[in-house]
Amino acid sequence: MVDEAPPLPPLREVIARYGLSARKGFGQHFLLDANVTDRIARAAGPFEGRTVIEIGPGPGGLTRSLLAAGASRVVAVELDSRCVAALEDLTIAYPGRLEIIQADALRLDLRTVAAPPRKIVANLPYNVATPLLLGWMRHAAAFETLTLMFQKEVADRLLAAPRSKDYGRLSVIVQWLCEVRRLFDLPAKAFVPPPRVVSTVVQLTPRPVPAEAVDPDVLSVVTKAAFGQRRKMLRSSLRSLPVDALTLIDAAGLRPDARAEELTVDEFCALARALRARATGPL
Numbered sequence: 001m002v003d004e005a006p007p008l009p010p011l012r013e014v015i016a017r018y019g020l021s022a023r024k025g026f027g028q029h030f031l032l033d034a035n036v037t038d039r040i041a042r043a044a045g046p047f048e049g050r051t052v053i054e055i056g057p058g059p060g061g062l063t064r065s066l067l068a069a070g071a072s073r074v075v076a077v078e079l080d081s082r083c084v085a086a087l088e089d090l091t092i093a094y095p096g097r098l099e100i101i102q103a104d105a106l107r108l109d110l111r112t113v114a115a116p117p118r119k120i121v122a123n124l125p126y127n128v129a130t131p132l133l134l135g136w137m138r139h140a141a142a143f144e145t146l147t148l149m150f151q152k153e154v155a156d157r158l159l160a161a162p163r164s165k166d167y168g169r170l171s172v173i174v175q176w177l178c179e180v181r182r183l184f185d186l187p188a189k190a191f192v193p194p195p196r197v198v199s200t201v202v203q204l205t206p207r208p209v210p211a212e213a214v215d216p217d218v219l220s221v222v223t224k225a226a227f228g229q230r231r232k233m234l235r236s237s238l239r240s241l242p243v244d245a246l247t248l249i250d251a252a253g254l255r256p257d258a259r260a261e262e263l264t265v266d267e268f269c270a271l272a273r274a275l276r277a278r279a280t281g282p283l
Contacts, residue, residue, distance in 0.1 A: 027125030037065035044147035051114035140206040155200035212269035226260035
């Protein structure tokens with residue numbers, strides 16, 4: 001279902017009325033082009049019967065598109081009090097469908113703000129995009145999909161394959177938990193003010209269960225050690241772990257001269273299981 005949008009003032013007028021000059025401290029780059037925000041909303045749908053959680057809505061461009069696209073309920077999490085005030089126009093235009101929460105999304109458990117089924121849709125503030133994503137990955141199965149905008153270099157890391165320059169810890173952890181799909185790129189000129197980078201919209205679909213059964217904290221420890229010295233062979237890069245590196249490598253069925261960037265997600269999971277089985281104390 002797509003709702004006919006009620007009359008609303010232009011976003012540039014909203015920005016002027018509420019003094020919403022973008023602030024670097026909030027990582028703000030406002031997306032004002034309705035064609036672009038509508039495209040994101042279409043990609044994130046369908047919305048019927050679901051709650052959409054939006055992080056950092058700013059003046060509400062994407063929020064408008066989500067509501068117009070038929071989102072039954074939108075929960076907008078915004079830290080900037082100026083933007084919270086600006087979003088109130090939308091609560092009047094779409095009565096009972098928009099809830100605004102003024103909070104730091106880094107400190108908020110999104111499972112507590114909406115019952116399932118839930119989707120996250122957001123033009124993320126670039127300065128906190130990766131910490132936000134890693135926090136959500138701890139409860140990835142709580143969300144139906146996550147349709148998110150990152151700077152392109154972060155999106156490239158999410159999608160990277162082994163033996164590529166962008167492959168790293170973020171690639172392993174996210175791909176272990178989700179199917180990742182690149183949707184489209186956006187040039188800097190699509191934003192106000194324009195960032196210095198190209199942006200990419202990515203959709204993550206959490207797996208019902210992770211690809212391999214493994215303790216996420218142990219996987220984090222293993223990937224941190226391996227990629228902390230990514231150009232070194234595993235027999236050297238894993239020496240910081242509390243179990244003999246060669247013992248772990250052998251138990252996982254890997255070569256001691258392999259490097260972190262060569263390992264698949266499944267092979268990192270094998271290392272994590274080997275470490276969990278042999279560690280005698282906290283990791």
